[in-house]
Amino acid sequence: MSAIIDVRHVHKAFGGLNVINDCSIQVEEGSITGLIGPNGAGKSTLFNIIAGALPLDSGQILLDGEDITNRPANELFHKGLLRTFQIAHEFSQMTALENLMMVPPAQAGESLFNAWLKPGVVREQETEVRQRALEVIEFIGLHHVRNELAGNLSGGQKKLLELGRTMMTNACVVLLDEIAAGVNRTLLGDLMTNIERLNREMGYTFLVIEHDMDMIARLCDPVIVLAQGSVMVEGSIEEIQNNPQVIEAYFGAGAA
Numbered sequence: 001m002s003a004i005i006d007v008r009h010v011h012k013a014f015g016g017l018n019v020i021n022d023c024s025i026q027v028e029e030g031s032i033t034g035l036i037g038p039n040g041a042g043k044s045t046l047f048n049i050i051a052g053a054l055p056l057d058s059g060q061i062l063l064d065g066e067d068i069t070n071r072p073a074n075e076l077f078h079k080g081l082l083r084t085f086q087i088a089h090e091f092s093q094m095t096a097l098e099n100l101m102m103v104p105p106a107q108a109g110e111s112l113f114n115a116w117l118k119p120g121v122v123r124e125q126e127t128e129v130r131q132r133a134l135e136v137i138e139f140i141g142l143h144h145v146r147n148e149l150a151g152n153l154s155g156g157q158k159k160l161l162e163l164g165r166t167m168m169t170n171a172c173v174v175l176l177d178e179i180a181a182g183v184n185r186t187l188l189g190d191l192m193t194n195i196e197r198l199n200r201e202m203g204y205t206f207l208v209i210e211h212d213m214d215m216i217a218r219l220c221d222p223v224i225v226l227a228q229g230s231v232m233v234e235g236s237i238e239e240i241q242n243n244p245q246v247i248e249a250y251f252g253a254g255a256a
């Protein structure tokens with residue numbers, strides 16, 4: 001395996017606060033890599049930097065060998081690197097199926113030129129997108145609520161829909177930021193099964209920030225522990241759970 005995401009010696013400060021300190025991590029292609037750490041460790045900041053939502057101060061980020069340092073999120077999206085976002089307010093008034101159909105970039109129907117001059121092409125593309133959206137909604141187990149407004153879905157169903165939106169793209173690497181938060185156990189099981197299937201059957205690589213240790217234990221290998229903006233330790237979940245440094249970082253001195 002080779003690193004599809006290669007974070008090299010990244011630094012980031014907010015004002016005088018060094019949040020990411022000489023941080024280097026590699027995410028192997030085809031892995032589900034966990035990123036954990038105490039509150040304020042810098043996990044979301046690192047995610048935002050990788051996803052192109054936040055500029056870094058120094059260091060380098062490679063995607064499949066290509067330098068993507070400080071590239072904007074939309075450019076990374078087209079290269080297949082994306083993160084899940086909560087369903088935006090404007091999408092909550094669309095149905096679950098429409099939310100999926102909105103995702104593909106550069107649909108022919110979005111261009112007035114195409115709509116007027118090539119209506120056949122637009123119709124054909126819309127049919128394909130709809131077909132794909134129906135397949136995705138079946139895959140994520142939301143077919144029965146496909147015509148519900150996204151805003152009316154439960155928290156867990158919205159998370160499944162967010163995952164489904166990544167499947168409407170040509171994603172190769174997906175960053176999942178605390179996707180388990182607020183999701184009930186049954187739907188969380190569905191969510192994890194879908195992540196595993198996307199990984200095994202469709203070759204997605206995942207980088208997962210998560211506080212839910214059950215989810216990390218089931219899905220992630222390896223697990224990277226971030227503390228004060230740099231990597232404290234990396235290994236299997238068993239190695240992490242038995243590491244005295246990690247126990248101390250989470251529970252304070254004396255817990256180990």
Ligand SMILES: Nc1ncnc2c1ncn2[C@@H]1O[C@H](COP(=O)(O)OP(=O)(O)OP(=O)(O)O)[C@@H](O)[C@H]1O
Nearest residue numbers: 014015017019037038039040041042043044045046
């Ligand atoms: N835009 C910002 N401006 C100033 N400080 C920030 C900003 N974003 C994050 N920070 C600070 O950077 C540090 C790391 O925050 P970050 O959200 O990356 O941590 P985290 O590991 O994701 O934490 P949590 O697990 O609690 O979500 C915190 O001290 C936070 O206050």
